[in-house]
Amino acid sequence: MLTVSEFVFTERSALLIAMEVATLAVACLTCVHQWTQAGKIRGSKRFVLKGVAIAAALFGLWSTYWVATRVVAPPPPDGFGISLTLLAFVTGVVLTGIGAGMSIRDRWNRTRDLVTGLENRANFIDRLDREISAHQARNEQLAILCLDIDGFKDINDLYGHTTGDHTLRDVASKLTTVLSRGQILARLGGDEFAVLMPDIESPTEVRILAERLQRAVAAGLQVKDLPGSVSVSIGVALYPTDAGDRAELLSCADTALHRVKEESSGSCRFFDTTMGDKLRERRTIEQDLRQALQDDQLYLVYQPQAKIGTGEVTGFEALLRWKHPVRGDVPPGLFIPIAEESNLILTLGEWVLRTACREAASWTRPLTIAVNVSTRQLIDEGLAELVQSILADTNLSPQRLEIEVTETALISDPSRARQTLKRVKALGVTIAMDDFGTGYSSLSNVREFPLDKIKIDRSFIKAVHANKQAAAIVRAVRLLCDGLGLPVIAEGVETADELRFLINEGFTDAQGYLLGAPVPASDIGPLVFENVIPLPSARLRIVSEAAV
Template structure:
């Protein structure tokens, strides 16, 4: 905006200068015009005076005592009479343009206009001329004075002729036969004098000298010129002002639009920070300065932790407000030489120069982590966020902008893996890990396309009776070259890349189709990732698969984690309630490891709680773990919610859980994940055991049944007798 103001001032100054130049040009033009008009008037007056004097001389051979209202002094009467014989054919020579001339006609229009300003100085006795006769003289061709009149006398005229300029004008008039004019000084006052040569019979006979008095006319014309100049100036200023204001406004609007376009081309529209384009330009220049000065520089890649959760929970306007506040805090905590830019989303980058050593960037990284980790007040909500930072040092970690940005991103990824709200420097091994991760991602896509994944099933048992109650379906991946890939490796990768949707749907469809071959009281448990709720309609997906496979909804348990409940969005709540109405049971997996809240058990339709294996591992050894497990079991009894313990691996753990009243167990003590062949064998064995138990029960109950039959028979006989 300051650039716009400076340019506006330049434009206005230019317009003012142009207006002033126009006014000055107008004044000078007006003055020249009036000057020319006065000279023209003087020329005509001189011509008229010449004719009047010449008439007297040629008629009488001398001059009367008064001519043109001026007293006449005859200095050389005989010589004068000899030069003015009556009846001679005399005429003035042609005159130059100084007084009258060929271009007189071209100025008549201007003359008539200008003379209107000085018409008040004219009188009838002046024959209509504004020029006055101050004095006159008759000179012989040899410069001798023959007669004078008015202000001229012998001394004055001799003094005038002693001036070289005046004498040159007289000589020129005699030599050329043309009227000439000049100025002479009477004291300190300059006065105009005109010389008119007169011919007689083709020969120069005499010269008339006239003092032209234009003081009154000049004063009047000066007043007129001043009035005209002021009026013209006012009109010109007014004429320039309105267009100048309009032009200035339009120019300012255009420049403001251009400045806005240039700003948006190099800045982020939301935060006002430099965008990717400006950041790359600055980074490239910083690398050149780094090489020239032989001093390290750093690129810091920043990413807000859990920003997507905040955006989804509070809405995009709140997310935008958070980004703006983050930008403000970043500006306040970097040095003047540092550049903060926004690449997009919640990604920011800092270019830090003038470092003496790579360790000099540590205070900056710590300040940023501290500043961005403080509570934000967004739309009436207290929002807690933090940032993870990856740091790449030039020229150690790269000598190009692409290398530095890439390596800073790798370090950022490691910072997020190491717990977030921290910073990490780039290490070469990170690049190898990234390449491995990318290769694994590509292989996972191939595995989905070529059906290289398979499902294993881990049994769940009723702890009180020891009977099989169901199986949990678990996705497994056997890589063609790397062997078995742990679920803890490929499932988080699937969540990050969006592949969890097709994988989760495939597991549910495969397991549900297979579970239809199990006994009707054997249930199927399938895990749902929180990411699935964001990328697909879970309710429709479950309903469609149940319809396709014919699996009963009451036999299906969908396991969710507490991180999904943290979202507490209307979509999640609506989905869980719709699944509950469908007849599907909801189980809370890994209970106790996240942000456990008893309100979840009343707000959401949870039918089962699964105690995380981390508490079961130290059961009986760690008092706190034992107390937590005992409390969870008691809570389940109070809320009439089924409690399942995961990761049971010892008999002691099983006995403690049974003593406290835990409903179900799952773990290697009872059986690990199994393929379909082993599951089929186990299900068949379970069915045989149940049949055997049923037969034993029947045999055990036969005497009782016979006794009851005899009692009924006696009762019937008694009724017949009665």
């Protein structure tokens, strides 16, 4: 969350300057009135000075209103923030600072990305919807440019998320210097940015802007000892040439961006009809997925979570699978991102949560069941009520349910995510951060959310022997969790070497194919009944060696 000082410097003090102008102008108007009453100003001078002071006061108030509602963020529908700001000016400088600051900071948290200070995805989409409607009415064109930082994952993996966040801010700053009035820059999430370019005459001016953006980032922006400078890839889509609505337009720009990343990072591609095949394929999968929900093509498998030393099962994670009548087994990595790009993820997420709770309630032992929640679900205001309703319908104890959220989901809208998780946790449900280390938050952010458990991403576990930094990160996370009193579980344990490392580092809980592969509900009975995973002899030797 931004501090007041960070907010001021991020907006280059525009709001405070406007507030000072208004306050000074009101003070001058008061002085002129007092001098007139005292007889120090007479004749036409008093009318001139009063007129100037009144004009300055009105300008100050208007400029503050304009900055607060245009530079910082659009006003909320109820106008509460504007009313509070104007009331603050009437009541004096102190109330102005407190009232406007609180109002605008709240608005900032709703509409801005906290890492870069740019507009966030939700606010950008709202702006894009309005711009499309306006351009449709005027029969004009606009462009969307989706930008992605090349090699950003390497920056995070090699130098940590603090350096990654600095890189995001530096890139945002460079991009901002290129934009003209009316052009909007936002961070969509991760290392992806978007530019809205309104009122375009031809694709040529869009290409010129794209080249300027790439040159601005490449000019002097380098990360520590990485070879070469930072670069961005750009995908472009035009309205209404490529798409007739916001969702399709963003999808086209994203498709063009992915094509750039596949072919030659650091360049720019416009969406064209050859890319339409891929887009149509995504739409087909989305339609088939909707049908799958109705035709019982979806099912859950359960991967055990266990104690490393004994094989004692402590719970299961529910994983979604899709058996298509023609395609066969559809990889989750293919259909889940497509569901997340549409509102289908809300329906899909509810199905997973309800099915997992119902099946877990039938187990003979009260083991925990972990269910993943997407970004869309997390910021949905009705998530807590949905969880409460499903728990009541399935008769599952809240203490047995574990909601897993990713770092990326948490930082997409931190304020709303925090409130949602607090409400879910108040039900008695456990909250776990999944895939820790792959998002873009810092270790210190763990304390800002009501978390009960941390799961270290499998990419770090896999790299502990080949990458010293990955091993150091795993150690640091365990120490952090110990200090915060949070249980930690290692994901994706697949080899004996990985298991040996975890035991030597003091880990007690893990999940992965070495401990147990995901199994369908029909095969889960023995694991639940016996409450233990049979230990292979190789694993027994590892545990024995570590114990000695």
